[in-house]
Amino acid sequence: MEKKIKKLISGYENIYIYGFGTAGKWLSGNLGKNIVGFIDSDIKKVGKIFSGFKVYSLEQAKKIIKKDSLVITTVLDIQDVISKLESLPNDKWVALGNYLKNTKVKNNPIDSEDDSYVEYSLKAVESCHKSYFSKNKLFLKSIDIIITERCSLKCKDCSNLMQYYKKPINISSQEILDNFDDLIRNVDHVYEVRLIGGEPFMNKDIYKIIEKISSQEKITKVVVYTNATIPLKKEEIKTLMNPKIVFSITDYGNLSRNTKKVIDFLSANNIPFRDHPPENWTDCGVIFDFKRTLPEMEKLFTDCCGKNLLTLTDGKLYRCPFAANADRLKGIPLDKGNSVSVNAKRNKIKKYTSDIKFIPACNYCMGRSYDAPKIEPAIQTKKPIDYKVYDSNVIK
Ligand code: SF4
Ligand code: SF4
Structure with missing residues (x-):
């Protein structure tokens, strides 16, 4: 003590x-x-x-x-x-x-x-x-980076909205690293960068992205998420042995067909990991115009356990993966209030990340309150789920 x-x-x-x-x-x-x-x-x-x-x-x-x-x-x-x-x-x-x-x-x-x-x-x-408490510094506890829209599983209630992508793509490593460099220039310290998808290992550039991001001095930890369907590459072991790297393995039982291989590989090379079953699934993968009032959106945001999952994609930082993916999908009207540019001034990024009452995307989201009822995780869908696509020219 x-x-x-x-x-x-x-x-x-x-x-x-x-x-x-x-x-x-x-x-x-x-x-x-x-x-x-x-x-x-x-x-x-x-x-x-x-x-x-x-x-x-x-x-x-x-x-x-x-x-x-x-x-x-x-x-x-x-x-x-x-x-x-x-x-x-x-x-x-x-x-x-x-x-x-x-x-x-x-x-x-x-x-x-x-x-x-x-x-x-x-x-x-x-x-x-x-x-x-260092008021003149810009610190972000964590940033989720979307590596891909593709996933090896097709969970119908995925909170990252993978179930809606009809033609999912990998995001280019160049775009990801450029966005990341732009953002990090404005920030003093990020405790944790979390690489998410979809399944990050669907993108063949993942090792290059891991290497570059974990070499950035302002980052303390890099958490790599995986559903353990894809074995890790032995020839990339040097990249993965950076002490900043930690794996988070969601074990979906029979669906995670390579869990043992992934765990054996990480254990043999002393790479830290957390292996866990799918946890705390709630019905938060719905996109719908709930026509909420401002006080209702403020309440949803206040009660939301996902509002600090800052998510980087497409040159913008969002408060949560829902808003980031809903925007990528054009599943919500385009609205500048949903994100902040990675090139914005520091005070604008600071305000967006710590001092707002809701984002417009909250109107289209079920919310993620701590007391929301649990649902069965990882039920698979055969086809992408239909949703309403908004005209991208509508800019508020
Ligand atoms: S919840 Fe399912 S569909 Fe979504 S990223 Fe994880 S494994 Fe893929
Ligand atoms: S859109 Fe709003 S309510 Fe939904 S996860 Fe994001 S912050 Fe939470």
């Missing part, structure tokens, strides 16, 4: 941890006494218990927190919780990341996560919080 944290908590008898994620659980196992419990906005986490500490909703916390309590936030997207922290009746809250410094995990209380993953999560919290 960092000395700074020990000093911080001394004198506080009632401590709450905001955020029931990896960093929050680690903190609870290391602070020991004087913790009362967790607070989390995700209704599915409320009532859960970890190490004997209960998770309270924000509304419950408002009723029980005393004025002299300390709240420590562990939430990565700190800009989303500041107004919530300030609505609590206690006098003081702090951001955990400001008290961390390349923390090594000695006492890991989370059985399901290994030490390296906990350290990875703590580093993310440290980077996000420190950068957020």
Whole structure:
């Protein structure tokens, strides 16, 4: 435990941890006494218990927190919780990341996560919080880059809208890298770049893209997503062994026909990966004109867990993969409010990424609230799904 944290908590008898994620659980196992419990906005986490500490909703916390309590936030997207922290009746809250410094995990209380993953999560919290409080810097926690519209699977409820592409294409590495260079020129630090599709390995240029992006100094981590249908190339091992690279493997059971090969390859070469089943699927792959009012769109955006999945495509940065792909598909009316140009001024990018109430695309989206009902993942469709195509000349 960092000395700074020990000093911080001394004198506080009632401590709450905001955020029931990896960093929050680690903190609870290391602070020991004087913790009362967790607070989390995700209704599915409320009532859960970890190490004997209960998770309270924000509304419950408002009723029980005393004025002299300390709240420590562990939430990565700190800009989303500041107004919530300030609505609590206690006098003081702090951001955990400001008290961390390349923390090594000695006492890991989370059985399901290994030490390296906990350290990875703590580093993310440290980077996000420190950068957020450096007001003259532009920090982005993560950027998703669309590598391809093609996928080896055809999930009818894909949240990235692959089920609608009738003639899917790979995006050229030149275009991707040029867009990325333009954006990164304006940004001081990106914690994590996530390479997504479709299936990124459908694009043969993927290794070149991985190599170039992971060599960029302003990037801390590169997460490569895959559905493990395509084996990795042995001859590209040098590229994949860059210590910044982590794989995220979604294991769709029989559909992910090369999971074992991919995992064996990564394990044999000590390349870190997370192998997991499809998680938290909700009905968010629908494009429809819901004719929402402005307050309804603001509410949908506030409750959306996807609104900080910044997505880069076509020379623009979007708040989420839904808006980026819906625009590529012309499945929503063209509207400049949906994105910001990679060549925009820093303050414009900063405002778009941290200080807007909704995007016009929210009118066409089911939303991704934490309490949305779960659906069966990865049901396959034989044909692309029809949708309404908007005239691209309509510019608002
Ligand atoms: S959800 Fe299915 S269709 Fe969408 S990218 Fe993943 S594997 Fe492909
Ligand atoms: S369009 Fe709006 S509601 Fe839908 S995922 Fe994006 S930010 Fe969330």
